[in-house]
Every structure is written in C-alpha cells, then in structure tokens.
Amino acid sequence: MHSLLLSIINYCRNNENKRSFSSILHTQFLRHRRQWRWRQKSATIWGCGLQSIVAYRLVCRLYVVYNRENTRRRDMATKVDITTNSLSLLDAVEGQKxxxxxxxxxxxxTKSYWCRCTxxxxxxxxxxxxxxxxxxxxxFLDNSVSSSAEFSATNQRLTSIESLTLVRNVTKVSCVIFATEMLHEKQPQLEVEELGADIAIxxxxxxxxxxxxxxQENMSSMGIDTIHILDIPEVPDNHCFTLDNIHSVIEIVDVRLAMPKSLPTCTHYLTDSFEQPMAALEQLLVTSKRSLLSHRFPTTALIVGPVGCGKSTLLARFLQRNSCNCYYITSSKVMSSQPGGTEQELRKIFQAARAFKANMRxxxxxxIVIEDLELLCAAPSNSSGNSNNSLRIAAQLYKLIDELDPGIICLATTSNPDxxxxxxxxxxxxxxxxxxxMPNEQERGRLIAAWCQAHQLPLPHEALLDHxxxxxxGYFISDLNLLLSQVQKDVMLHQQPNLPKIFLKCLNKLCSSGSLxxxxxxxxxxxxxxxIGGMDALKRKLEASVIAGLQHGEAFARLGLSLPKGVLLYGPPGCAKTTIAKCLAKEANMTFxxxxxxEVYSPYVGSAERCITRMFNTARKNAPCLIFLDEIDSLVGRRTVSGGGGGQVQLRILSTLLTEMDGIVGGSNEKHILVVAATNRPEMIDDALLRPGRFDQLxxxxxxxxxSRLALLQLHGERMPFDEQLDLATIVVHTEGYSGADLCNLCNEAAIQTFQRDPQATKIEMQDFEKVMCKLKSSLTRSQIDAYYKFANRSQQLENK
Structure with a gap:
C-alpha cells in the first residue's frame, strides 16, 4: 500500500494537474492528521510511513475530494472582461497559449491549465x-484550435475562461479537411490516404x-486551410485531449474546399430576395447529380445582373448552403502579360478540379465560379491585337467548358451581357x-426590418418602414446595405438616437448605385x-387613366388590361405640363x-441614340420609373422626305425611341416604365408615336x-405676404387668357412693385397688382388657345371612329 501511495504522489507531481491535486492532498492530510496521529507517530505523508489501512483510507478520500473539486471547477466558468488580440503580435512564442x-x-x-477561452x-x-x-x-490569444474556421481574436472581448480536463493518448480521431485550391496544383496526384499522414503531423x-x-499558418503551404475534428466517443464532454504520437489513427471522413476569401460574407436576411435565382441554382445542382447517374446534362449557367445587385452574395449563399467545393476564377487572378499565360492558368484550375474530384472523392x-465572364469572353473589338488575344483566351475557356466532367458545375457572372x-x-x-x-417593395421592407433585428436596433414603426x-x-442589395450601415454609424454617435430622423437623413443623403x-x-x-392649383378635371383624368392602373395592377391583370405605356401632354406654353409630369411621378410612386x-443631341455620330438607350436602361434599373421627354417635337418631330443631317439624326432617334417603347412590357407595376412627353406643337409629332401601344393617352x-386661376393665386399667396384686403376675384377676372407662368410672373412683379413703393412694406396690396396689370399682358392669344381645343376635338373624333 505504501508503494500505491508513492505512485499516486509521483503521478501528481509529474501530471499537468499536480498543483491542484497536491494542494488538496496536503490540505486533507492536515485536516485529518489528529485523527490518524496514533497510527502515524513516526511518519508523515510525504515519507509514506503510514500503515497500510490508513494509507488506503486516506487515498480513497483524497480521490473523492479531488474529483468533486475538479468537477466543481470545470462546471463553473470564470467570468472576465478583457480586450483580446492575436498571439501572432508577440514574437517568438509557442502556439496555443x-x-x-x-x-x-x-x-x-490554475496557472498553465488548459481552458476554453470564450x-x-x-x-x-x-x-x-x-x-x-x-x-x-x-x-494575447492564439487561434490554432478554435470553435470555427472564421475565429478571430483581434479587437474582441474575452468574457469567460473554463477549465478543461485533459485526456492523453487518444488513438483514433475522425476529421474533415478543408483544403485550398493549391492542394492539387502543388501535388496533382495526392490521394486521401496519403493526405492522412500529413494531417497527423x-x-x-x-x-x-x-x-x-x-x-495553422504552416498548413497553407501544403494546400490545407483548416481541419475540423468530429465527435470522439471515448472523450467525454468538457474534456480536451491529445493524440498518441505513435499509434494514433487519423480517419478522414471528407475533403472539402474552403470558401474563397474573395466571396462576400453573406447573412440570411441579405438573401431573402433571391428566392427565384436560388431555386434555379438548386435545380441545376439536382441536374448535376443526375448527370452522374445517366445521361450528361448541361451543368453551366450564366448569372446576369447589374453591378451591386447581389450576384456574388447569391453565389456565396448557394455555396454555403450546399457545402460546395468552389474554385473561384477572376480576371485579375488568371490574366497574364505573357503569351499563353492566361490559358495556362485556366487549364491549371480546371485540371485541379478534375484531380480533386478523382482523388479526393x-x-x-x-x-467552378467565373466572375465577370465578359472580361474573358469579350465580343470582338476593332483592335486586331486585342481581338486576337481575347479570341485565344475565349477559345481555351470554351474547350475547357465543353470537356467539363459530369458532376462539376460551372457558374459565371456578368454585369454586361451585351x-x-x-x-x-x-x-x-x-x-x-x-x-x-432588384428587390421589390415588400422584400426591401423585410430586409430593413431583418437588418435592424440582426443589429439589435429598434424596429422602425410600420409607417416608417413603408416609407x-x-x-x-432602384436600390440593390449593396445600396440597402450601405444605407443601413450608415444608419448604424449615426445611431452609435448619439446617446439617445432618434431612429426615424436618422433613417430619413441617411435616405436623403444616399443615392442608388444605378443612378450614380x-x-x-x-x-x-x-x-x-x-x-397644382385648380385643373381638377385634368387631375381626375390622370387618376383614372394612369394612376388607377398602377395602383390596381392586380385588377387590370385580372381583366386582361395592360398598364399605360405613354402619355402625351399638349397645350400652350407655360401651362404646367412639366409640373404635372413631376406630380404624376409622385402620385404614382415612381422615380423620375x-x-x-x-441633353440628347451631340455632335458625335450615334451618341444621341446611345443616350436614349442609356436612359431607358437606367429606368429599368430604377423601376417603376417615369421618363419625361420635354419638347418632344424638337427631339424627334415628324418624318419628312427632305434629307439633311438634322433630319437623319431625328430619324435615328425616332427609331431608337420607338424600339425602346415597344420593349416596355406592361406587366407588373413594380417593373413598369411610363413615358410622358410634353409638347406645345402636337401636330408636329410623328404618327408612329401616336398610335395605340405607345402614347396611349393624349x-x-x-x-x-x-x-384654376383663383386656385393658382391662392397657392402663390401661401408663399407670399398678400394683404388681407386683396381682392383675388377682381384679379382673376382681369387675367383672362393668362397661363400659369404668366400668373407666377404677375405675383413676382407685384412683389417687386411693393418693394419699390415702400422698402419697409410687409404686405402686397391691391394697388401693386393694379399697377402691374396695366403693364403686363398675357403671353397667349385667343387663336393659340383655340388651336389646341381644335386638335383635342379632332383627336377625340378619331378615337370615336
């Protein structure tokens, strides 16, 4: 029994936990020394002179107390609050400290004890x-062994330290290897069995x-990113372990490629608006699995969308959800100045994918993801050198895709499919x-609400969220992320932030990437x-013919009606045609x-047509959108037989405009584009524009x-200090034939007359208006006004026929 006690004490001294066990041993011995004094008069615990029965009882009690103390310490984590940094900032230190x-x-x-640092x-x-x-x-905290592959200790807070029990010499461990793309570039013939010996090191x-x-840093040189240790039955919970240096067996359950660092880190709420493209990618994944079993199906797809719409975020979410092994190709990664260098880099990546599939199983x-495919497979250009180089690169890529092994998916993205x-x-x-x-209104609302919840911000009330x-x-995923990040920064600068005010301030400050x-x-x-003052009949007509279709799109679709594509506003100059178009955009909740x-005409050939195309493309990105063409008669005009440079340019612009308007699909009101044109010479508009399907409403x-004149004067009176005794009815009677611009000019001239009469005056009086009306007259004649009514009657008669 003496030898048993000696072996236990020696084990305590040599073990990692010797301090805790030895201290408990010494404490318990002193506590029970008097009880056992008659049995141990000539010896101490360290000399092991105890009788056998005393030693046995003492060791048993010490073992029970030690287990109880160790369990209590293990179950109770120590709370701390310390700023952490990476251990790599210190020089010449050992890892896992x-x-x-x-x-x-x-x-x-206990010092030098193995712990879980949370x-x-x-x-x-x-x-x-x-x-x-x-x-x-x-x-300073090391990240060699951590809870996740993305663990980082830089600028974090250490909140808990929990002691763990060490189990030595575990003989078998199962793991999953996350490799990099360099794994088979450096060792093309490497197989799973050979990889196990390297992992054990x-x-x-x-x-x-x-x-x-x-x-670990030295793992990347072999093409290994991280190693995931799986469940080990022989090791209990809250225990850490080491491997047997000689007899341990490494079982590799699976080998996967680590997620490329270039892909964005995505969260679930950023991808809620990707339901349809995500479903299409999932279907492609099912197709790739079927191609392994039977016939070969195409496993390639092109993801199309403007810059900032979330193509890379969609791919990152798809790859993470399905734990895909991704080979990521960008133009900056494969492009080489050496002849044939780009083609060689492409071949390396595709060969590595085939070797990974064959050897690692x-x-x-x-x-295989190819970002910005248009940079590798560009359309032929006028430059023969660039064209030949591009064709050579594209030919190599086509060959690699045509020879793609079954089960390997190739996805490409592009922002300019043309x-x-x-x-x-x-x-x-x-x-x-x-x-x-781009996300629709409902998806944008859900995304904003989910973002606020994820970042622990107060959820905006329903009215603010709808606003x-x-x-x-026109906001893409990147635009919304930028907007919400700016909101978060502004909230952090205020102790008691006013969230609605901050949201509106950031919204007015930022613009969508499509518009920039x-x-x-x-x-x-x-x-x-x-x-708009007055014009009630005109407002009702616009509400019935334009706004009703946009606000009740489901009812129109149920009845087989299409949304209006174009509205032509014609009338005398200065009668608020431009103002009506702007107000119509607000009432219909459309961008403008x-x-x-x-702005369209240019001395360069083809520039005017590109301007029209660019305008419609921008409108599609910011739909629903209202495009306003002011003075359309001078933009396109009516086609004539006369030739001339200006006439040819107008014909090309007219052809482009007709093509773009025919491309407007009157479907969902969330993607609708409405073209509103204004003119004071409606007879100069080409008949092709006035037919149904283009400018539906005249x-x-x-x-x-x-x-209407009385309402306009009252509207001006809200911003100008009219005298209470001012007789607006008299002014209205004496302004027969005045346009809206004439009435605005009349009010301004009356204000100037007031200042000239008395610089200290605070009210615009009737005498000022009377003096000004003696000098001013209407810019419209009766013949001009009657001509527009005749055109309106003639158009109505043609519609009735």
Whole structure:
C-alpha cells in the first residue's frame, strides 16, 4: 500500500494537474492528521510511513475530494472582461497559449491549465492560460484550435475562461479537411490516404476538443486551410485531449474546399430576395447529380445582373448552403502579360478540379465560379491585337467548358451581357441564364426590418418602414446595405438616437448605385397634385387613366388590361405640363427621369441614340420609373422626305425611341416604365408615336380657367405676404387668357412693385397688382388657345371612329 501511495504522489507531481491535486492532498492530510496521529507517530505523508489501512483510507478520500473539486471547477466558468488580440503580435512564442496580464489574471484559474477561452461573440479557443508581466492591458490569444474556421481574436472581448480536463493518448480521431485550391496544383496526384499522414503531423502536439477547428499558418503551404475534428466517443464532454504520437489513427471522413476569401460574407436576411435565382441554382445542382447517374446534362449557367445587385452574395449563399467545393476564377487572378499565360492558368484550375474530384472523392458538389465572364469572353473589338488575344483566351475557356466532367458545375457572372461573345451564350455553354432582379417593395421592407433585428436596433414603426420601402426604389442589395450601415454609424454617435430622423437623413443623403453609374439623373419627387392649383378635371383624368392602373395592377391583370405605356401632354406654353409630369411621378410612386433635346443631341455620330438607350436602361434599373421627354417635337418631330443631317439624326432617334417603347412590357407595376412627353406643337409629332401601344393617352393641358386661376393665386399667396384686403376675384377676372407662368410672373412683379413703393412694406396690396396689370399682358392669344381645343376635338373624333 505504501508503494500505491508513492505512485499516486509521483503521478501528481509529474501530471499537468499536480498543483491542484497536491494542494488538496496536503490540505486533507492536515485536516485529518489528529485523527490518524496514533497510527502515524513516526511518519508523515510525504515519507509514506503510514500503515497500510490508513494509507488506503486516506487515498480513497483524497480521490473523492479531488474529483468533486475538479468537477466543481470545470462546471463553473470564470467570468472576465478583457480586450483580446492575436498571439501572432508577440514574437517568438509557442502556439496555443493565452497570455493574460498579471493584474487581470483570475485567481480561480490554475496557472498553465488548459481552458476554453470564450469571446463576447460566442466563439472560443482552446489554450493554455498563462500570466504575462507587462504594461499591456489586453490578453494575447492564439487561434490554432478554435470553435470555427472564421475565429478571430483581434479587437474582441474575452468574457469567460473554463477549465478543461485533459485526456492523453487518444488513438483514433475522425476529421474533415478543408483544403485550398493549391492542394492539387502543388501535388496533382495526392490521394486521401496519403493526405492522412500529413494531417497527423499537424495534429500531434496540439490539445484538441470535439468539434474544434485546427488552423495553422504552416498548413497553407501544403494546400490545407483548416481541419475540423468530429465527435470522439471515448472523450467525454468538457474534456480536451491529445493524440498518441505513435499509434494514433487519423480517419478522414471528407475533403472539402474552403470558401474563397474573395466571396462576400453573406447573412440570411441579405438573401431573402433571391428566392427565384436560388431555386434555379438548386435545380441545376439536382441536374448535376443526375448527370452522374445517366445521361450528361448541361451543368453551366450564366448569372446576369447589374453591378451591386447581389450576384456574388447569391453565389456565396448557394455555396454555403450546399457545402460546395468552389474554385473561384477572376480576371485579375488568371490574366497574364505573357503569351499563353492566361490559358495556362485556366487549364491549371480546371485540371485541379478534375484531380480533386478523382482523388479526393468529395461527398459535396464541385463548382467552378467565373466572375465577370465578359472580361474573358469579350465580343470582338476593332483592335486586331486585342481581338486576337481575347479570341485565344475565349477559345481555351470554351474547350475547357465543353470537356467539363459530369458532376462539376460551372457558374459565371456578368454585369454586361451585351459585351459577351455570342459563342459564350450558345446552348451547352452558358445558354442558361439566371437573372438577379432588384428587390421589390415588400422584400426591401423585410430586409430593413431583418437588418435592424440582426443589429439589435429598434424596429422602425410600420409607417416608417413603408416609407423606407417605397422610397428606396432602384436600390440593390449593396445600396440597402450601405444605407443601413450608415444608419448604424449615426445611431452609435448619439446617446439617445432618434431612429426615424436618422433613417430619413441617411435616405436623403444616399443615392442608388444605378443612378450614380450613369449620367442620367434619377430623382424622387416630393410634391403631388396638391402643388397644382385648380385643373381638377385634368387631375381626375390622370387618376383614372394612369394612376388607377398602377395602383390596381392586380385588377387590370385580372381583366386582361395592360398598364399605360405613354402619355402625351399638349397645350400652350407655360401651362404646367412639366409640373404635372413631376406630380404624376409622385402620385404614382415612381422615380423620375427627365431629358430634352438639348441633353440628347451631340455632335458625335450615334451618341444621341446611345443616350436614349442609356436612359431607358437606367429606368429599368430604377423601376417603376417615369421618363419625361420635354419638347418632344424638337427631339424627334415628324418624318419628312427632305434629307439633311438634322433630319437623319431625328430619324435615328425616332427609331431608337420607338424600339425602346415597344420593349416596355406592361406587366407588373413594380417593373413598369411610363413615358410622358410634353409638347406645345402636337401636330408636329410623328404618327408612329401616336398610335395605340405607345402614347396611349393624349391629354390636353389647357390654359387655366377662372376657377384654376383663383386656385393658382391662392397657392402663390401661401408663399407670399398678400394683404388681407386683396381682392383675388377682381384679379382673376382681369387675367383672362393668362397661363400659369404668366400668373407666377404677375405675383413676382407685384412683389417687386411693393418693394419699390415702400422698402419697409410687409404686405402686397391691391394697388401693386393694379399697377402691374396695366403693364403686363398675357403671353397667349385667343387663336393659340383655340388651336389646341381644335386638335383635342379632332383627336377625340378619331378615337370615336
């Protein structure tokens, strides 16, 4: 029994836990020394002079007390609050250590004990906790063995330290290897069995835990990113373990490729608006599995969408959801200045994918992603050198895709499909296209609400959420993410933030990327029909013919009606045709794009047509959108027989405009484009524009009548200090034939007359209006006004026929 006690004491002295066990041993001996004094008069515990029965009883009690103490310590994690940094900032230190400042070291943690160090975000690392003498107030934490592959200790908070029990010499461990694309580039013939011997070198000497991830810098040189340790039945919970250096067996369950670092980190709420493209990608995945069993099916797809719409985010979500092995190709990665260098890089990647599939036998799909395909398969250009180089690169890529092994998926993205070579989009290559649309109003609202919930911000009330969703038309995923990030920054700057005010401020400050990427100016109107004085009949006509169809799109679709494509506003100059178009955009909740002949015409051939095309493309990105063509008669005009340079340009612009208007599909009101044109010479409009299906509605904007002139003067009176005794009825009677612009000029001249009469005056009086009306007259004649009524009657008669 003496030898048994000696062996236990020696084990305590040599073991990692000798301090805790020895202290308990000594404490218990002193506590029971008097009880056993008659049995141990000539010996002490360290001399092992106890009688056999006393030694046996003492060891049993010590073992029970030690287990109880160890279990209590293990179950109770020590709470701390220390800033953390990466251990790599310290020089010449061993890995898997956690250095805590001397003054911050918790007394309940035994020095040099293996612990689970948990951060504020819930992730943790397995480290040996040590004291560090120094002036730093932060701890240095190693991430070699952690809870996730994305673990980072930089600028985090260490919140908990939990002691673990060490189990030595585990003989078998199962793991999943996450490799990099370099794995088969450096060792093309490497197989799973050979990889196990290399993995054992990294795992031996480390203290591991079930479910942990191992990541070391020297692993990347062999093409290995991380190692995921799976469940080990022989190791209990809250225990860490080491491997047997000689007899341990490494079982590789699966080999996967780590997610490329270039892909964005996506969250679930950013991908809620990708239901249709995600379903198309999932269907492609099912097709690739079937191609392994029977006939070969095309496993390629082209993801199309403008810049910032979320193509890369969609791919990242798809790859993560299906645990895909991804080979990521970008133009900057494969492009080479050496002749044939680009083709060689492409061959390396495709060969590595085939070798990975053949040698590693992965259980998850293999996907090759090509970003910005138009840079590798560009359409032929006028430059013969660039064209030959591009054709050579494209030919190599076509050959690799045509010879793609069954079960390997190839996905490509593009923001400019028109710049792709036609051979790239043929069937069998990238004939299948998946379009990423911008989020609609409901999806934008859900995304904003989910973002606020994920970032622990107060959820905006329903009215504010609806306002934000309606006023973020044309916003892509990147635009919404930028907007919400700016909101989060502003909230952090205020102790008691006013969330609605901050949201509206950031919304007014930022613009969508679609509007910034083009010279076409996209606006959001803020004034509705209340800004127009009078013209009640005209407002009702617009509401019935235009706004009703946009607000009740489901009813129109149920009845087989299509939304209006175009509205032509004609009438005398200065009668608020432009103002009506802007107010119509506000009432219909549409973005507003305005242009005129001065902005479209250019001395360069083809520039005017590109301007029209660019304007409609911008409108599609910011749909629903209203395009306003001011003075359309000077922009296109009526086709004539006379030849001339200007006439030819107008014909090309007219042809482009007709093509774009015919391309407007009157389907969903969320994707609708409405073209509104204004003219004071309706007889000069080409008949091709006036036919049904283009400008469906011809609306006469007359000069204001008596009631409308009174409403206009009252509207001006809200911004100008009219005298209470001012007789607006008399002014209205004496302004027969005045346009809206004439009445505005009349009010301005009356204000100037008031200032000239008395610089200290505070009211505009009747005498000022009377003096001004003696000098001013209407800009419209009766013959002009009657001509527009005649055109309106003639158009009505043609419609009735």
């Amino acid at each position: 956690c250095y805590i400042p001397w003054q911050e070291y918790p007394l309940s943690i 951060l504020s975000n819930g992730s943790y690392a397995i480290c040996c906790v040590l004291r560090r003498a120094g002036s730093e107030s932060c701890c 990294f795992l031996r000497g480390l203290v591991l835990e079930k479910g942990c991830y191992v990541r 992965p259980t998850t799909p293999i996907v 710049q792709l070579h036609e051979h790239a989009r043929r069937a069998g290559r990238f004939g299948r296209e998946i379009t990423v649309e 934000l969703a309606k006023n973020t038309q 990427a083009t010279s076409v100016r996209v606006e959001k109107m803020t004034l509705g029909f209340e800004a 794009i305005a242009t005129s002949a001065a 609306i006469h904007v007359p000069s204001p009548d008596l009631k």
